[in-house]
Amino acid sequence: KLLQLKAQLGGDDGKHQFVLKTAKETLTGKYGEDSKLIYDLKDQGGELLSLRYDLTVPFARYLAMNKITNIKRYHIAKVYRRDNPAMTRGRYREFYQCDFDIAGQYDAMIPDAECLKIVHEILSELDLGDFRIKVNDRRILDGMFAVCGVPDDKFRTICSTVDKLDKLPWEEVKKEMVNEKGLSEEAADQIGEYVSMQGGMDLAERLLQDQKMSQSKQACAGLSDIKLLFSYLQLFQVTDKVVFDLSLARGLDYYTGIIYEAVLTQAGVAPVTTDAQNGAPSEESVSVGSVAGGGRYDGLVGMFDPKGRKVPCVGVSIGIERVFSIMEQKAEASAEKVRTTEVQVMVASAQKNLLEEKLKLITELWNAGIKAEVMYKKNPKLLSQLQHCEESGIPLVAILGEQELKDGVVKLRVVATREEDDLRRTFQDNRYWTLV
Numbered sequence: 320k321l322l323q324l325k326a327q328l329g330g331d332d333g334k335h336q337f338v339l340k341t342a343k344e345t346l347t348g349k350y351g352e353d354s355k356l357i358y359d360l361k362d363q364g365g366e367l368l369s370l371r372y373d374l375t376v377p378f379a380r381y382l383a384m385n386k387i388t389n390i391k392r393y394h395i396a397k398v399y400r401r402d403n404p405a406m407t408r409g410r411y412r413e414f415y416q417c418d419f420d421i422a423g424q425y426d427a428m429i430p431d432a433e434c435l436k437i438v439h440e441i442l443s444e445l446d447l448g449d450f451r452i453k454v455n456d457r458r459i460l461d462g463m464f465a466v467c468g469v470p471d472d473k474f475r476t477i478c479s480t481v482d483k484l485d486k487l488p489w490e491e492v493k494k495e496m497v498n499e500k501g502l503s504e505e506a507a508d509q510i511g512e513y514v515s516m517q518g519g520m521d522l523a524e525r526l527l528q529d530q531k532m533s534q535s536k537q538a539c540a541g542l543s544d545i546k547l548l549f550s551y552l553q554l555f556q557v558t559d560k561v562v563f564d565l566s567l568a569r570g571l572d573y574y575t576g577i578i579y580e581a582v583l584t585q586a587g588v589a590p591v592t593t594d595a596q597n598g599a600p601s602e603e604s605v606s607v608g609s610v611a612g613g614g615r616y617d618g619l620v621g622m623f624d625p626k627g628r629k630v631p632c633v634g635v636s637i638g639i640e641r642v643f644s645i646m647e648q649k650a651e652a653s654a655e656k657v658r659t660t661e662v663q664v665m666v667a668s669a670q671k672n673l674l675e676e677k678l679k680l681i682t683e684l685w686n687a688g689i690k691a692e693v694m695y696k697k698n699p700k701l702l703s704q705l706q707h708c709e710e711s712g713i714p715l716v717a718i719l720g721e722q723e724l725k726d727g728v729v730k731l732r733v734v735a736t737r738e739e740d741d742l743r744r745t746f747q748d749n750r751y752w753t754l755v
Contacts, residue, residue, distance in 0.1 A: 357369050371399065372400060374416055375636070379616070379620045382623075382630055383620050387422070387630070388423060389422060389424075392420060393420075394420075395418075399412060411640055414640045418635070418636045420632055420633070421633055422632040423630070428548045431576075431633050434633055435452060435454070435557060435635075438611050439452065445642065447645050450581055450582065450583050453579060454577065455566075455568070456576055457478075457578060457614070458544075458575075460478060460568060461538070463532065464478070466534055466535050466538070467509035468505065477496060477510075481568040485609070489514075516565045518563050520550070522563050527539060567579070569614060574614040578612075580611070581609065581611040611636065611637045616633070617630075662690050662711070662713045664689060664691045664716070665691070665693070665716045666681045666684070668718070670721055673719055673720075673724075676719050680717065694707065701718070705732075717730070718730040718739075
């Protein structure tokens with residue numbers, strides 16, 4: 320389905336390009352250290368503009384401009400980042416995201432749990448391989464930084480460094496905190512103890528009793544919500560794939576509460592049962608890349624509202640090219656043919672000079688709502704037509720020949736099995752073409 324979607328999305332024509340760029344100040348101050356990845360440009364009048372970095376900030380501005388306080392929606396569109404591309408991993412500078420967001424004043428963790436349920440459902444149905452969904456809370460991170468001795472003005476920059484733990488070993492992350500960010504070695508070591516912890520509801524309960532973390536009201540509020548979230552996820556039957564991971568930071572500045580990220584794993588999903596010593600999963604799993612992420616951003620809409628009115632929001636973003644890349648790699652590894660067309664029937668001819676008859680037949684198919692295709696040649700070879708079906712993944716071929724025309728039938732061939740059968744052409748009010 321996603322490959323078909325990719326073909327349908329195509330490119331943007333000129334008249335739609337205006338939605339991709341916005342005034343630079345709209346994006347300023349929303350992405351933390353990731354702001355350096357924003358594409359800046361000027362229009363002909365010299366106005367400073369930027370290509371949109373994600374779909375979340377434009378969505379928040381839309382809510383504020385139209386005074387919308389309650390909406391549930393999805394959005395698929397292009398975004399742009401001045402990142403280092405990695406084609407084999409589906410990492411590009413211009414790519415599609417699919418976002419799902421819930422905006423409105425609701426009871427705690429109910430819409431958040433639904434977002435995680437949606438991610439679980441999508442990744443399960445696409446069958447991309449084993450995955451896990453890591454969850455954390457910005458309030459827990461900020462409380463953790465506070466009790467570990469991080470100065471208030473360094474919270475966001477240390478958060479961005481912690482966010483690199485999925486790519487760098489702890490020693491490299493600690494080095495950046497101490498040498499580049501000016502954090503004391505003692506504070507960094509205390510952070511290291513916490514960010515190694517993973518688990519489920521049991522870990523949230525232990526941290527609520529932790530001597531240091533219990534001193535932070537902010538952290539306790541986040542931990543209580545994590546417990547509530549896991550109780551809803553149990554009802555949604557998705558806790559087998561969800562892990563509470565204190566190393567998850569997500570560097571974007573606009574997150575205010577729950578945050579999450581879905582990653583594919585090579586060795587299997589890390590179980591939620593934890594090691595008694597450090598709260599880490601008792602079985603290691605190797606991440607092969609993030610495919611989705613999101614969280615709660617309750618203050619973002621208020622940044623665009625003239626009166627600062629806030630609209631609580633939570634959402635998730637799925638990287639479509641990342642998903643395509645994994646699906647294509649799996650298909651290549653299994654030698655599986657990926658069907659990239661919705662065409663159901665190829666109209667083919669066994670002899671020459673049958674173009675008019677093929678066009679008559681394909682018209683009947685189109686009028687009946689059947690997706691059909693014909694080669695744009697007067698006298699193509701039958702073998703070429705059959706090879707085209709195999710390469711494109713077209714499942715059926717309707718073959719016309721002089722004998723078929725004489726008998727009033729069509730020879731229907733199943734491409735995969737090469738089975739053939741002669742079928743009569745039946746009309747019902749000129750709306751249906753039925754194979755009987």
